[in-house]
Amino acid sequence: MRERAFVFGAHANLFGVLAEPDPSDAMAGSPAVLLANMGVNHHVGSNRLWVDLSRRLARMGFHVLRFDLSGLGDSLQRPGAHGDLERAVLDLREAMDFVSQKGGPQTFVVMGLCSGADSAHAVTVADPRVTGAVYIDGFVWRTPGFWLRYWTSRKLEAARWRRYLRRRAARQRGGPREAGEAREIYQREMPTPEQFRASLGALLGRGTAVLAIYTGGLMDYAYEGQIREMVGELSRHPLFATDYFPRADHLFTDVGEHEKLLVSLCSWMKGRAGRARAEEASA
Amino acid sequence: MQPVSFGTSDRQLLGIYYPPEGEQPRDAAVLLCGPAPQEYMLTYWATRKLATLLARHGFPVMRFDYFGTGDSAGETEEGRPRLWVEDVGAAARELLDVSGAYALSAVGLRLGASLAALAASEGLDLEDLVLWEPVVQGSAYVDELRAIAARKYSEFLFPPDQGPGSGQLLGYQFPGSVEEETRGLDLLRTLPRARRRVVMAVSEERPLYLSLKARLEEEAARGGPALSWRHEPEEASGSLDGALLSNTILNAIASALEEA
Numbered sequence: 001m002r003e004r005a006f007v008f009g010a011h012a013n014l015f016g017v018l019a020e021p022d023p024s025d026a027m028a029g030s031p032a033v034l035l036a037n038m039g040v041n042h043h044v045g046s047n048r049l050w051v052d053l054s055r056r057l058a059r060m061g062f063h064v065l066r067f068d069l070s071g072l073g074d075s076l077q078r079p080g081a082h083g084d085l086e087r088a089v090l091d092l093r094e095a096m097d098f099v100s101q102k103g104g105p106q107t108f109v110v111m112g113l114c115s116g117a118d119s120a121h122a123v124t125v126a127d128p129r130v131t132g133a134v135y136i137d138g139f140v141w142r143t144p145g146f147w148l149r150y151w152t153s154r155k156l157e158a159a160r161w162r163r164y165l166r167r168r169a170a171r172q173r174g175g176p177r178e179a180g181e182a183r184e185i186y187q188r189e190m191p192t193p194e195q196f197r198a199s200l201g202a203l204l205g206r207g208t209a210v211l212a213i214y215t216g217g218l219m220d221y222a223y224e225g226q227i228r229e230m231v232g233e234l235s236r237h238p239l240f241a242t243d244y245f246p247r248a249d250h251l252f253t254d255v256g257e258h259e260k261l262l263v264s265l266c267s268w269m270k271g272r273a274g275r276a277r278a279e280e281a282s283a
Numbered sequence: 284m285q286p287v288s289f290g291t292s293d294r295q296l297l298g299i300y301y302p303p304e305g306e307q308p309r310d311a312a313v314l315l316c317g318p319a320p321q322e323y324m325l326t327y328w329a330t331r332k333l334a335t336l337l338a339r340h341g342f343p344v345m346r347f348d349y350f351g352t353g354d355s356a357g358e359t360e361e362g363r364p365r366l367w368v369e370d371v372g373a374a375a376r377e378l379l380d381v382s383g384a385y386a387l388s389a390v391g392l393r394l395g396a397s398l399a400a401l402a403a404s405e406g407l408d409l410e411d412l413v414l415w416e417p418v419v420q421g422s423a424y425v426d427e428l429r430a431i432a433a434r435k436y437s438e439f440l441f442p443p444d445q446g447p448g449s450g451q452l453l454g455y456q457f458p459g460s461v462e463e464e465t466r467g468l469d470l471l472r473t474l475p476r477a478r479r480r481v482v483m484a485v486s487e488e489r490p491l492y493l494s495l496k497a498r499l500e501e502e503a504a505r506g507g508p509a510l511s512w513r514h515e516p517e518e519a520s521g522s523l524d525g526a527l528l529s530n531t532i533l534n535a536i537a538s539a540l541e542e543a
Binding site: 046248 | 285288295297320324331353450455
Protein backbone atom coordinates (compact mmCIF):
# COMPACT_ATOMS: atom_id res chain seq x y z
CA MET A 1 0.00 0.00 0.00
CA ARG A 2 1.25 3.47 -0.75
CA GLU A 3 -0.25 6.93 -0.41
CA ARG A 4 0.42 10.05 -2.40
CA ALA A 5 -1.11 13.51 -2.10
CA PHE A 6 -2.22 15.35 -5.22
CA VAL A 7 -3.70 18.60 -6.39
CA PHE A 8 -6.02 17.70 -9.26
CA GLY A 9 -9.17 18.61 -11.17
CA ALA A 10 -9.96 20.72 -14.23
CA HIS A 11 -9.16 23.87 -12.26
CA ALA A 12 -6.31 22.32 -10.22
CA ASN A 13 -8.25 23.29 -7.11
CA LEU A 14 -8.94 19.90 -5.52
CA PHE A 15 -6.70 18.27 -2.93
CA GLY A 16 -6.71 14.60 -2.06
CA VAL A 17 -4.68 11.61 -0.97
CA LEU A 18 -4.73 8.50 -3.16
CA ALA A 19 -4.15 5.19 -1.39
CA GLU A 20 -3.11 2.52 -3.86
CA PRO A 21 -2.74 -1.21 -3.23
CA ASP A 22 0.52 -3.04 -3.80
CA PRO A 23 0.36 -4.40 -7.35
CA SER A 24 0.27 -7.94 -5.97
CA ASP A 25 -2.80 -7.08 -3.85
CA ALA A 26 -4.76 -5.13 -6.48
CA MET A 27 -8.08 -6.76 -7.33
CA ALA A 28 -8.80 -6.64 -11.06
CA GLY A 29 -12.25 -5.32 -11.86
CA SER A 30 -12.97 -4.03 -8.37
CA PRO A 31 -14.23 -0.46 -7.99
CA ALA A 32 -12.24 2.40 -6.51
CA VAL A 33 -13.59 4.17 -3.44
CA LEU A 34 -14.17 7.90 -3.10
CA LEU A 35 -14.36 9.51 0.34
CA ALA A 36 -15.20 13.20 0.55
CA ASN A 37 -15.99 15.56 3.40
CA MET A 38 -18.18 14.75 6.39
CA GLY A 39 -19.96 18.07 6.77
CA VAL A 40 -17.18 20.66 6.88
CA ASN A 41 -14.57 18.30 8.32
CA HIS A 42 -11.65 17.87 5.94
CA HIS A 43 -10.60 14.71 4.13
CA VAL A 44 -8.90 13.05 7.13
CA GLY A 45 -12.38 12.45 8.54
CA SER A 46 -13.71 12.75 12.06
CA ASN A 47 -11.57 10.75 14.46
CA ARG A 48 -9.37 9.95 11.43
CA LEU A 49 -12.07 7.66 10.04
CA TRP A 50 -11.32 8.17 6.36
CA VAL A 51 -7.58 7.68 6.84
CA ASP A 52 -8.11 4.40 8.69
CA LEU A 53 -10.64 3.21 6.12
CA SER A 54 -8.48 4.23 3.12
CA ARG A 55 -5.49 2.30 4.39
CA ARG A 56 -7.46 -0.79 5.33
CA LEU A 57 -9.20 -0.93 1.95
CA ALA A 58 -5.95 -0.30 0.07
CA ARG A 59 -4.38 -3.24 1.91
CA MET A 60 -7.34 -5.33 0.73
CA GLY A 61 -6.61 -4.33 -2.88
CA PHE A 62 -8.78 -1.24 -3.49
CA HIS A 63 -7.78 2.18 -4.79
CA VAL A 64 -9.14 4.84 -2.41
CA LEU A 65 -9.17 8.60 -2.90
CA ARG A 66 -9.99 10.73 0.13
CA PHE A 67 -10.32 14.34 -0.90
CA ASP A 68 -11.85 17.71 -0.15
CA LEU A 69 -14.74 19.11 -2.14
CA SER A 70 -14.06 22.58 -3.54
CA GLY A 71 -13.98 25.27 -0.88
CA LEU A 72 -13.60 22.76 1.94
CA GLY A 73 -10.48 21.43 3.68
CA ASP A 74 -7.41 21.92 1.51
CA SER A 75 -9.32 22.34 -1.75
CA LEU A 76 -9.77 25.79 -3.22
CA GLN A 77 -13.01 27.30 -4.46
CA ARG A 78 -14.25 26.21 -7.88
CA PRO A 79 -14.71 29.13 -10.27
CA GLY A 80 -18.26 29.92 -11.32
CA ALA A 81 -21.58 29.97 -9.52
CA HIS A 82 -22.95 26.57 -8.57
CA GLY A 83 -25.35 25.18 -6.00
CA ASP A 84 -23.81 22.99 -3.28
CA LEU A 85 -24.90 19.66 -4.74
CA GLU A 86 -24.13 20.66 -8.33
CA ARG A 87 -20.63 21.69 -7.26
CA ALA A 88 -20.13 18.46 -5.32
CA VAL A 89 -21.15 16.37 -8.32
CA LEU A 90 -18.65 18.25 -10.54
CA ASP A 91 -15.93 17.68 -7.92
CA LEU A 92 -16.71 13.99 -7.51
CA ARG A 93 -16.75 13.44 -11.26
CA GLU A 94 -13.35 15.09 -11.56
CA ALA A 95 -12.13 12.85 -8.75
CA MET A 96 -13.29 9.80 -10.73
CA ASP A 97 -11.55 11.08 -13.86
CA PHE A 98 -8.38 11.60 -11.83
CA VAL A 99 -8.33 8.10 -10.30
CA SER A 100 -8.87 6.51 -13.70
CA GLN A 101 -6.15 8.68 -15.27
CA LYS A 102 -3.79 7.46 -12.57
CA GLY A 103 -4.32 3.90 -13.77
CA GLY A 104 -7.03 3.12 -11.24
CA PRO A 105 -10.42 1.52 -11.89
CA GLN A 106 -13.18 2.93 -14.10
CA THR A 107 -15.97 2.16 -11.64
CA PHE A 108 -16.51 3.59 -8.17
CA VAL A 109 -18.08 3.28 -4.77
CA VAL A 110 -18.86 6.62 -3.12
CA MET A 111 -19.22 6.81 0.65
CA GLY A 112 -20.60 9.69 2.67
CA LEU A 113 -21.40 10.37 6.31
CA CYS A 114 -24.11 12.82 7.41
CA SER A 115 -24.35 15.58 4.79
CA GLY A 116 -21.58 13.75 2.90
CA ALA A 117 -24.30 11.26 1.99
CA ASP A 118 -26.12 14.03 0.10
CA SER A 119 -23.27 14.54 -2.34
CA ALA A 120 -22.56 10.80 -2.50
CA HIS A 121 -26.18 10.17 -3.47
CA ALA A 122 -26.28 13.03 -5.98
CA VAL A 123 -23.24 11.79 -7.90
CA THR A 124 -24.41 8.18 -7.71
CA VAL A 125 -27.65 9.19 -9.39
CA ALA A 126 -25.87 11.37 -11.93
CA ASP A 127 -22.97 9.16 -13.00
CA PRO A 128 -23.23 5.52 -14.13
CA ARG A 129 -19.59 4.93 -13.21
CA VAL A 130 -20.77 4.74 -9.60
CA THR A 131 -21.67 1.10 -8.99
CA GLY A 132 -21.97 1.34 -5.22
CA ALA A 133 -22.93 3.94 -2.61
CA VAL A 134 -22.71 4.00 1.18
CA TYR A 135 -24.78 6.44 3.22
CA ILE A 136 -23.82 6.63 6.89
CA ASP A 137 -26.46 8.45 8.96
CA GLY A 138 -27.57 9.85 5.63
CA PHE A 139 -31.23 10.01 4.68
CA VAL A 140 -33.84 9.72 7.39
CA TRP A 141 -37.38 10.70 8.13
CA ARG A 142 -39.73 9.91 10.95
CA THR A 143 -41.98 6.95 10.22
CA PRO A 144 -45.07 5.68 12.10
CA GLY A 145 -42.76 3.11 13.74
CA PHE A 146 -40.49 5.93 14.89
CA TRP A 147 -43.36 7.83 16.49
CA LEU A 148 -44.70 4.69 18.13
CA ARG A 149 -41.35 4.09 19.83
CA TYR A 150 -40.83 7.80 20.47
CA TRP A 151 -43.92 7.97 22.65
CA THR A 152 -43.60 4.53 24.26
CA SER A 153 -40.49 2.35 24.59
CA ARG A 154 -37.96 5.20 24.21
CA LYS A 155 -39.40 6.87 27.29
CA LEU A 156 -38.61 3.72 29.26
CA GLU A 157 -35.00 3.23 28.12
CA ALA A 158 -32.61 3.57 31.05
CA ALA A 159 -29.84 4.96 28.79
CA ARG A 160 -32.02 7.97 27.90
CA TRP A 161 -32.77 8.75 31.53
CA ARG A 162 -29.07 8.42 32.39
CA ARG A 163 -28.26 10.84 29.58
CA TYR A 164 -30.86 13.29 30.85
CA LEU A 165 -29.19 13.28 34.26
CA ARG A 166 -25.68 13.58 32.78
CA ARG A 167 -26.72 16.54 30.64
CA ARG A 168 -28.30 18.31 33.60
CA ALA A 169 -25.24 17.72 35.75
CA ALA A 170 -22.89 18.91 32.99
CA ARG A 171 -24.87 22.12 32.52
CA GLN A 172 -24.78 22.80 36.23
CA ARG A 173 -21.02 22.13 36.38
CA GLY A 174 -20.18 24.40 33.45
CA GLY A 175 -16.50 24.08 32.57
CA PRO A 176 -14.67 23.89 29.25
CA ARG A 177 -16.53 23.29 26.04
CA GLU A 178 -15.33 21.93 22.75
CA ALA A 179 -16.01 24.10 19.72
CA GLY A 180 -17.62 21.17 17.91
CA GLU A 181 -20.36 21.02 20.51
CA ALA A 182 -22.19 23.77 18.68
CA ARG A 183 -25.23 22.53 16.81
CA GLU A 184 -24.91 22.22 13.06
CA ILE A 185 -25.31 25.63 11.51
CA TYR A 186 -25.95 24.58 7.94
CA GLN A 187 -29.08 23.26 6.34
CA ARG A 188 -29.16 20.00 4.41
CA GLU A 189 -30.97 19.66 1.13
CA MET A 190 -32.75 16.44 2.07
CA PRO A 191 -34.87 14.80 -0.66
CA THR A 192 -38.50 14.07 0.16
CA PRO A 193 -39.28 10.43 1.02
CA GLU A 194 -40.90 9.99 -2.40
CA GLN A 195 -37.87 11.45 -4.19
CA PHE A 196 -35.47 9.28 -2.21
CA ARG A 197 -37.44 6.08 -2.81
CA ALA A 198 -37.67 6.88 -6.54
CA SER A 199 -33.96 7.54 -6.91
CA LEU A 200 -33.05 4.50 -4.79
CA GLY A 201 -35.28 2.31 -6.93
CA ALA A 202 -33.62 3.65 -10.08
CA LEU A 203 -30.15 3.00 -8.67
CA LEU A 204 -30.92 -0.56 -7.61
CA GLY A 205 -32.61 -1.13 -10.95
CA ARG A 206 -29.50 -0.15 -12.85
CA GLY A 207 -27.35 -2.51 -10.75
CA THR A 208 -25.90 -0.06 -8.24
CA ALA A 209 -25.48 -1.49 -4.73
CA VAL A 210 -26.45 0.67 -1.75
CA LEU A 211 -25.46 0.24 1.88
CA ALA A 212 -27.36 2.38 4.42
CA ILE A 213 -25.80 2.57 7.87
CA TYR A 214 -27.41 4.20 10.89
CA THR A 215 -26.30 4.96 14.43
CA GLY A 216 -28.10 5.36 17.71
CA GLY A 217 -26.74 8.92 17.66
CA LEU A 218 -29.11 10.03 14.90
CA MET A 219 -32.02 11.72 16.60
CA ASP A 220 -34.62 10.82 13.97
CA TYR A 221 -33.67 7.14 13.76
CA ALA A 222 -35.27 5.11 16.52
CA TYR A 223 -34.87 1.40 15.75
CA GLU A 224 -32.98 -1.01 13.53
CA GLY A 225 -35.82 -1.66 11.10
CA GLN A 226 -36.72 1.98 10.47
CA ILE A 227 -34.92 2.01 7.12
CA ARG A 228 -37.09 -0.91 5.98
CA GLU A 229 -40.15 1.07 6.92
CA MET A 230 -38.73 4.09 5.07
CA VAL A 231 -38.02 2.40 1.73
CA GLY A 232 -40.60 -0.41 1.80
CA GLU A 233 -40.21 -3.16 -0.80
CA LEU A 234 -36.85 -1.78 -1.93
CA SER A 235 -35.32 -2.97 1.35
CA ARG A 236 -35.63 -6.56 0.09
CA HIS A 237 -33.68 -5.86 -3.12
CA PRO A 238 -30.53 -8.03 -3.20
CA LEU A 239 -28.35 -4.98 -3.86
CA PHE A 240 -29.65 -3.12 -0.84
CA ALA A 241 -28.00 -3.68 2.53
CA THR A 242 -28.21 -2.02 5.94
CA ASP A 243 -26.28 -2.00 9.17
CA TYR A 244 -27.11 -0.47 12.52
CA PHE A 245 -24.85 0.69 15.37
CA PRO A 246 -27.19 1.44 18.27
CA ARG A 247 -24.37 2.26 20.72
CA ALA A 248 -22.42 4.54 18.37
CA ASP A 249 -22.74 8.29 18.25
CA HIS A 250 -22.97 10.08 14.92
CA LEU A 251 -19.17 10.31 14.46
CA PHE A 252 -18.23 6.91 15.93
CA THR A 253 -16.26 8.60 18.69
CA ASP A 254 -15.80 5.43 20.73
CA VAL A 255 -12.77 3.61 19.35
CA GLY A 256 -14.58 0.26 19.62
CA GLU A 257 -17.53 1.49 17.52
CA HIS A 258 -15.07 3.11 15.08
CA GLU A 259 -13.45 -0.30 14.62
CA LYS A 260 -16.81 -2.04 14.15
CA LEU A 261 -17.72 0.45 11.42
CA LEU A 262 -14.43 -0.22 9.61
CA VAL A 263 -15.11 -3.97 9.76
CA SER A 264 -18.63 -3.48 8.40
CA LEU A 265 -17.48 -1.27 5.50
CA CYS A 266 -14.57 -3.55 4.58
CA SER A 267 -16.82 -6.60 4.66
CA TRP A 268 -19.35 -4.93 2.35
CA MET A 269 -16.55 -3.86 0.00
CA LYS A 270 -15.23 -7.41 -0.08
CA GLY A 271 -18.66 -8.49 -1.25
CA ARG A 272 -18.65 -5.77 -3.90
CA ALA A 273 -15.29 -6.95 -5.21
CA GLY A 274 -16.51 -10.54 -5.33
CA ARG A 275 -19.57 -9.49 -7.29
CA ALA A 276 -17.46 -7.38 -9.70
CA ARG A 277 -15.22 -10.36 -10.36
CA ALA A 278 -18.22 -12.62 -10.97
CA GLU A 279 -19.74 -10.10 -13.40
CA GLU A 280 -16.42 -9.78 -15.22
CA ALA A 281 -16.11 -13.55 -15.50
CA SER A 282 -19.62 -13.92 -16.90
CA ALA A 283 -19.21 -11.03 -19.37
CA MET B 284 -0.10 25.11 -2.12
CA GLN B 285 2.06 22.10 -2.69
CA PRO B 286 1.94 18.74 -0.90
CA VAL B 287 5.32 17.46 0.28
CA SER B 288 6.21 14.03 1.54
CA PHE B 289 9.19 13.70 3.86
CA GLY B 290 10.62 11.73 6.75
CA THR B 291 12.03 8.22 6.71
CA SER B 292 10.66 5.28 4.74
CA ASP B 293 8.95 3.85 7.83
CA ARG B 294 7.78 7.27 9.05
CA GLN B 295 6.53 9.13 5.99
CA LEU B 296 5.04 12.49 6.93
CA LEU B 297 2.78 14.70 4.84
CA GLY B 298 3.22 18.44 4.77
CA ILE B 299 1.66 21.23 2.77
CA TYR B 300 3.97 23.95 1.58
CA TYR B 301 2.69 27.44 0.84
CA PRO B 302 5.16 29.41 -1.31
CA PRO B 303 5.51 33.10 -0.40
CA GLU B 304 3.37 35.50 -2.37
CA GLY B 305 4.60 38.85 -3.63
CA GLU B 306 7.91 39.87 -5.11
CA GLN B 307 10.01 39.99 -1.97
CA PRO B 308 9.86 36.83 0.07
CA ARG B 309 10.90 37.21 3.69
CA ASP B 310 14.15 35.77 4.97
CA ALA B 311 12.70 33.35 7.50
CA ALA B 312 10.37 30.52 6.61
CA VAL B 313 7.60 29.69 9.11
CA LEU B 314 6.84 26.17 10.28
CA LEU B 315 3.38 25.61 11.74
CA CYS B 316 3.26 22.94 14.43
CA GLY B 317 -0.30 21.83 15.04
CA PRO B 318 -1.86 20.31 18.14
CA ALA B 319 -2.26 16.66 19.12
CA PRO B 320 -4.97 14.39 17.63
CA GLN B 321 -7.67 15.36 20.13
CA GLU B 322 -7.58 18.98 18.94
CA TYR B 323 -6.56 18.31 15.34
CA MET B 324 -9.93 18.61 13.61
CA LEU B 325 -11.05 21.58 15.69
CA THR B 326 -7.99 23.65 14.86
CA TYR B 327 -7.52 22.53 11.28
CA TRP B 328 -9.27 25.51 9.74
CA ALA B 329 -7.41 28.02 11.92
CA THR B 330 -4.00 26.58 10.98
CA ARG B 331 -4.93 26.52 7.31
CA LYS B 332 -6.05 30.14 7.52
CA LEU B 333 -2.84 31.14 9.27
CA ALA B 334 -0.75 29.37 6.63
CA THR B 335 -2.42 31.24 3.76
CA LEU B 336 -2.29 34.52 5.68
CA LEU B 337 1.45 34.24 6.35
CA ALA B 338 2.13 33.22 2.73
CA ARG B 339 0.26 36.34 1.61
CA HIS B 340 2.56 38.33 3.92
CA GLY B 341 5.56 36.94 2.03
CA PHE B 342 6.61 34.05 4.30
CA PRO B 343 7.36 30.58 2.96
CA VAL B 344 5.13 28.43 5.18
CA MET B 345 4.64 24.74 5.84
CA ARG B 346 2.18 22.88 8.00
CA PHE B 347 2.38 19.13 8.48
CA ASP B 348 0.92 16.13 10.27
CA TYR B 349 2.88 14.33 12.98
CA PHE B 350 3.44 10.57 12.81
CA GLY B 351 0.19 8.76 13.57
CA THR B 352 -1.94 11.86 12.94
CA GLY B 353 -3.82 13.25 9.95
CA ASP B 354 -2.50 12.07 6.59
CA SER B 355 0.93 11.05 7.88
CA ALA B 356 1.90 7.42 8.24
CA GLY B 357 1.33 5.45 11.41
CA GLU B 358 -1.60 4.21 13.45
CA THR B 359 -3.06 6.71 15.89
CA GLU B 360 -1.88 4.73 18.91
CA GLU B 361 1.70 4.81 17.59
CA GLY B 362 2.02 8.60 17.82
CA ARG B 363 3.62 10.07 20.93
CA PRO B 364 5.18 13.39 21.94
CA ARG B 365 8.76 12.09 21.83
CA LEU B 366 8.36 11.10 18.15
CA TRP B 367 6.52 14.32 17.35
CA VAL B 368 9.43 16.43 18.61
CA GLU B 369 11.62 14.55 16.12
CA ASP B 370 8.97 15.22 13.45
CA VAL B 371 9.26 18.97 14.13
CA GLY B 372 12.97 18.70 13.34
CA ALA B 373 12.32 16.70 10.15
CA ALA B 374 9.67 19.19 9.03
CA ALA B 375 12.01 22.11 9.71
CA ARG B 376 14.70 20.56 7.49
CA GLU B 377 12.14 19.89 4.77
CA LEU B 378 10.83 23.45 4.86
CA LEU B 379 14.31 24.96 4.64
CA ASP B 380 15.05 22.63 1.73
CA VAL B 381 11.87 23.23 -0.24
CA SER B 382 11.78 27.01 0.34
CA GLY B 383 15.48 27.78 0.03
CA ALA B 384 15.16 30.00 3.12
CA TYR B 385 18.19 30.38 5.39
CA ALA B 386 16.32 31.01 8.62
CA LEU B 387 13.34 29.51 10.33
CA SER B 388 10.64 30.56 12.75
CA ALA B 389 7.95 28.33 14.21
CA VAL B 390 4.36 28.81 15.33
CA GLY B 391 3.13 26.13 17.71
CA LEU B 392 -0.54 25.80 18.53
CA ARG B 393 -1.57 24.13 21.83
CA LEU B 394 0.52 20.94 22.22
CA GLY B 395 2.39 21.96 19.05
CA ALA B 396 3.79 24.91 21.02
CA SER B 397 5.25 22.50 23.59
CA LEU B 398 6.68 20.28 20.86
CA ALA B 399 8.28 23.20 19.01
CA ALA B 400 9.73 24.50 22.29
CA LEU B 401 11.19 21.08 23.07
CA ALA B 402 12.66 20.82 19.57
CA ALA B 403 14.27 24.26 20.06
CA SER B 404 15.67 23.22 23.44
CA GLU B 405 17.26 20.23 21.70
CA GLY B 406 19.01 22.36 19.11
CA LEU B 407 16.49 23.42 16.46
CA ASP B 408 17.63 26.89 15.48
CA LEU B 409 14.63 29.26 15.48
CA GLU B 410 14.61 32.99 14.86
CA ASP B 411 11.22 33.47 16.49
CA LEU B 412 9.07 30.98 18.34
CA VAL B 413 5.36 31.77 18.59
CA LEU B 414 3.49 29.96 21.37
CA TRP B 415 -0.17 30.12 20.36
CA GLU B 416 -2.50 29.15 23.21
CA PRO B 417 0.33 26.90 24.41
CA VAL B 418 0.02 23.78 26.50
CA VAL B 419 2.24 24.91 29.37
CA GLN B 420 1.92 21.79 31.50
CA GLY B 421 0.93 18.42 30.08
CA SER B 422 -0.90 17.34 33.24
CA ALA B 423 -3.23 20.32 33.22
CA TYR B 424 -3.80 19.76 29.49
CA VAL B 425 -4.82 16.11 29.86
CA ASP B 426 -7.12 17.02 32.73
CA GLU B 427 -8.69 19.74 30.60
CA LEU B 428 -9.26 17.32 27.70
CA ARG B 429 -10.92 14.87 30.10
CA ALA B 430 -13.18 17.64 31.41
CA ILE B 431 -14.13 18.54 27.82
CA ALA B 432 -14.81 14.88 27.07
CA ALA B 433 -17.01 14.52 30.15
CA ARG B 434 -19.11 17.47 29.08
CA LYS B 435 -19.25 16.43 25.43
CA TYR B 436 -20.18 12.84 26.29
CA SER B 437 -22.97 13.98 28.55
CA GLU B 438 -24.89 14.38 25.26
CA PHE B 439 -24.24 10.77 24.19
CA LEU B 440 -26.71 7.96 24.76
CA PHE B 441 -23.82 5.54 25.38
CA PRO B 442 -20.82 7.65 26.46
CA PRO B 443 -17.46 6.01 25.72
CA ASP B 444 -15.27 5.26 28.71
CA GLN B 445 -12.57 7.93 28.53
CA GLY B 446 -11.07 7.82 31.99
CA PRO B 447 -7.48 6.87 32.81
CA GLY B 448 -6.88 3.28 31.72
CA SER B 449 -9.58 3.36 29.02
CA GLY B 450 -6.95 3.80 26.32
CA GLN B 451 -8.97 6.46 24.51
CA LEU B 452 -9.65 10.16 24.75
CA LEU B 453 -11.97 12.33 22.64
CA GLY B 454 -12.25 9.84 19.78
CA TYR B 455 -8.61 8.76 19.57
CA GLN B 456 -6.51 5.96 20.98
CA PHE B 457 -4.67 7.33 24.00
CA PRO B 458 -2.53 4.59 25.53
CA GLY B 459 -1.31 4.97 29.10
CA SER B 460 2.28 5.39 27.92
CA VAL B 461 1.26 8.37 25.73
CA GLU B 462 -0.67 9.89 28.62
CA GLU B 463 2.36 9.53 30.88
CA GLU B 464 4.63 11.15 28.29
CA THR B 465 2.14 13.95 27.68
CA ARG B 466 1.74 14.64 31.39
CA GLY B 467 5.52 14.98 31.66
CA LEU B 468 5.63 18.02 29.34
CA ASP B 469 6.33 21.21 31.25
CA LEU B 470 7.39 24.48 29.62
CA LEU B 471 8.07 25.99 33.03
CA ARG B 472 10.89 23.46 33.37
CA THR B 473 12.03 23.43 29.74
CA LEU B 474 11.81 27.10 28.89
CA PRO B 475 11.07 27.92 25.23
CA ARG B 476 14.11 29.30 23.41
CA ALA B 477 14.66 31.18 20.19
CA ARG B 478 17.54 33.10 18.70
CA ARG B 479 15.65 36.39 18.74
CA ARG B 480 12.26 36.31 20.37
CA VAL B 481 9.56 34.21 21.95
CA VAL B 482 6.02 35.39 21.22
CA MET B 483 3.09 34.35 23.38
CA ALA B 484 -0.21 34.75 21.52
CA VAL B 485 -3.15 34.04 23.82
CA SER B 486 -6.84 34.92 23.92
CA GLU B 487 -7.19 34.83 27.70
CA GLU B 488 -4.86 35.32 30.64
CA ARG B 489 -4.85 31.84 32.15
CA PRO B 490 -2.74 31.39 35.29
CA LEU B 491 -0.32 29.02 33.54
CA TYR B 492 0.15 31.48 30.68
CA LEU B 493 1.00 34.19 33.20
CA SER B 494 3.46 31.87 35.01
CA LEU B 495 5.22 31.14 31.72
CA LYS B 496 5.22 34.83 30.83
CA ALA B 497 6.87 35.67 34.16
CA ARG B 498 9.55 33.00 33.63
CA LEU B 499 10.26 34.20 30.09
CA GLU B 500 10.51 37.81 31.29
CA GLU B 501 13.08 36.74 33.88
CA GLU B 502 14.96 34.89 31.17
CA ALA B 503 14.87 37.94 28.86
CA ALA B 504 16.25 40.11 31.70
CA ARG B 505 19.16 37.67 32.00
CA GLY B 506 19.96 38.12 28.30
CA GLY B 507 17.72 35.40 26.91
CA PRO B 508 15.36 35.89 23.98
CA ALA B 509 13.03 38.86 24.12
CA LEU B 510 9.42 38.14 25.03
CA SER B 511 6.53 39.55 23.03
CA TRP B 512 3.21 39.13 24.85
CA ARG B 513 0.13 39.28 22.59
CA HIS B 514 -3.08 39.07 24.54
CA GLU B 515 -5.91 39.26 22.04
CA PRO B 516 -9.28 38.70 23.74
CA GLU B 517 -11.74 37.17 21.35
CA GLU B 518 -15.38 38.09 20.94
CA ALA B 519 -16.39 34.71 22.38
CA SER B 520 -13.72 34.81 25.05
CA GLY B 521 -13.87 31.86 27.39
CA SER B 522 -14.78 29.32 24.73
CA LEU B 523 -12.59 27.81 22.08
CA ASP B 524 -15.11 28.74 19.35
CA GLY B 525 -13.98 32.34 19.15
CA ALA B 526 -10.28 31.53 19.23
CA LEU B 527 -10.70 29.04 16.42
CA LEU B 528 -12.83 31.05 14.06
CA SER B 529 -11.75 34.63 14.47
CA ASN B 530 -9.00 36.37 12.51
CA THR B 531 -7.89 38.56 15.41
CA ILE B 532 -5.24 36.27 16.80
CA LEU B 533 -4.12 35.20 13.32
CA ASN B 534 -3.43 38.82 12.42
CA ALA B 535 -1.64 39.32 15.74
CA ILE B 536 0.68 36.39 14.97
CA ALA B 537 1.34 37.64 11.43
CA SER B 538 2.17 41.13 12.66
CA ALA B 539 4.43 39.74 15.39
CA LEU B 540 6.41 37.74 12.84
CA GLU B 541 6.61 40.74 10.52
CA GLU B 542 8.29 42.92 13.11
CA ALA B 543 11.95 43.09 12.27
